[in-house]
Amino acid sequence: MPEGPSILLMKEDLLPFVGKTVTEAGGNAQFDKEPLMGQTLHEIRTFGKQTYLVFDESAIRIHLLMFGSYGIDEQTKPDKSLRLSLFFKKGSLYFYTCSVKSVDLEFLDTIDWEADIMSDLWNPKKAEKKMKSKPEMMVCDALMNQDIFSGVGNIIKNEVLFRIGVQPESLVGNLPAKKLKELIAEARNYSFDFLEWKREFVLKKKWLVHSKKVCPKCGEKLVKKQTGLGKRRSFYCEKDQKLY
Numbered sequence: 324m325p326e327g328p329s330i331l332l333m334k335e336d337l338l339p340f341v342g343k344t345v346t347e348a349g350g351n352a353q354f355d356k357e358p359l360m361g362q363t364l365h366e367i368r369t370f371g372k373q374t375y376l377v378f379d380e381s382a383i384r385i386h387l388l389m390f391g392s393y394g395i396d397e398q399t400k401p402d403k404s405l406r407l408s409l410f411f412k413k414g415s416l417y418f419y420t421c422s423v424k425s426v427d428l429e430f431l432d433t434i435d436w437e438a439d440i441m442s443d444l445w446n447p448k449k450a451e452k453k454m455k456s457k458p459e460m461m462v463c464d465a466l467m468n469q470d471i472f473s474g475v476g477n478i479i480k481n482e483v484l485f486r487i488g489v490q491p492e493s494l495v496g497n498l499p500a501k502k503l504k505e506l507i508a509e510a511r512n513y514s515f516d517f518l519e520w521k522r523e524f525v526l527k528k529k530w531l532v533h534s535k536k537v538c539p540k541c542g543e544k545l546v547k548k549q550t551g552l553g554k555r556r557s558f559y560c561e562k563d564q565k566l567y
């Protein structure tokens with residue numbers, strides 16, 4: 324599943340269409356596309372793994388889910404995968420195998436933009452408060468909680484916990500105050516490293532534990548286990564990551 328940094332790269336690709344007016348809209352997403360015609364794309368906003376195309380009267384929310392993708396100026400996948408196509412006077416956009424919904428502009432005001440790990444509005448203090456209100460939560464679930472760390476996915480979770488030496492099943496309430504702050508800071512730091520590495524096509528090479536077998540620090544075998552309520556794959560070193 325694409326994580327927040329990948330969505331930011333998608334935003335960069337879509338930015339040239341801002342200011343342009345839709346001449347035609349299609350695709351098999353279940354909503355009326357007719358009203359989009361004649362509307363101007365004003366802004367592209369991202370929130371975690373979601374992208375909002377903001378038009379005059381409504382916005383389109385796109386979530387790439389597990390296998391979603393997008394294309395520009397050329398339809399490269401069959402009609403049955405095409406959820407939304409947008410044509411402009413010059414150029415076109417295609418969104419495949421993803422969730423596409425039309426939302427009211429008012430809906431955008433209900434989003435807690437400060438919870439977006441990649442945003443300029445990111446508010447670490449707020450994240451800390453939210454975490455402290457859930458002391459029984461495992462840190463692996465906390466990092467994947469999109470209300471707290473919108474945009475963080477499984478790769479970021481695994482790498483951040485290795486960086487700070489915390490075992491994924493540790494309880495939030497047991498983390499020393501300093502570790503808690505470190506976790507929040509590294510979630511953002513790693514997300515920006517992820518963005519740069521992805522841009523340079525070296526992301527996978529930079530993984531230290533995610534999908535790996537051996538700890539790069541001590542050489543011991545890594546544990547691979549589905550952890551937390553979310554039952555997502557965790558990779559960790561029992562020696563270098565402490566269970567709190």
Ligand SMILES: [Zn+2]
Nearest residue numbers: 538541560563
């Ligand atoms: Zn180790």
